[in-house]
Amino acid sequence: MTDWLFDTPWWLLAGLAVAAIALFVAGNNRQDAALKRLAAAALGLAVVLFAVSYFVDTPKEVVAKRTRELVSVVEKKEWDAFGRMLRPDAHLRHLGKQSLIDFAKDKSNRYNVRDARVTSMDVRSTGDTIIAVFDVDATVEVHGAGGSPKTTWQVTWVKTDNQWLIQAIDALNIPFMDLGTLLSGWK
Secondary structure, rough: OOHHHHHHHHHHHHHHHHHHHHHHHHHEEEEEEEEEEEEHHHHHHHHHHHHHHHHHHHHHHHHHHHHHHHHHHHHOOOOOHHOEEEEEEEOOOOEHHHHHHHHHHHHHHHHEEEEEEEEEEEEEEEEEEEEEEEEEEEEEEOOEEOOOOOOEEEEEEEEOOOHHHHHEEEEOHHHHHHHHHHHHHOO
16 A cells, blocks of 8 residues: 555556546536546645655665665675675675675676666565565676676665664676685685
């Protein structure tokens, strides 16, 4: 229900606007004040829903913004900011928080990751956690050759101390690489 209020679908807003216009035209043609008032109410409802949807971020919208911020801080190699986005118990498979930060630093530098951007994202709420599955395009260099592979990631966010922090990160798809191989030797 809150998605309909705070993240109102565009088609609902458009439908209310069309209904308001139709009611106004019908009321004007018949000189019916009640229909005109109904048109004004429908238009008012559409405006209120638009304003609430635009100005109030749902938890899923906050997580989507935080996920884009995550990609940005990794690309910019802002490791302190990256660390602040992680819960104390954050992990990537068997890596704990500090090992995860060190792993991200190493791989970002080794593959010269740059120009990273989120190209698609699916955000799902599962109770107290929100999971973001997203694709990232980035320019990388492997053994002197450059490319822009699309990788797919899953990040589990948990609300901690009134902010959304990362509990788990998982690489769902890294073309031509296996996450297990990348993680070998890391503790």
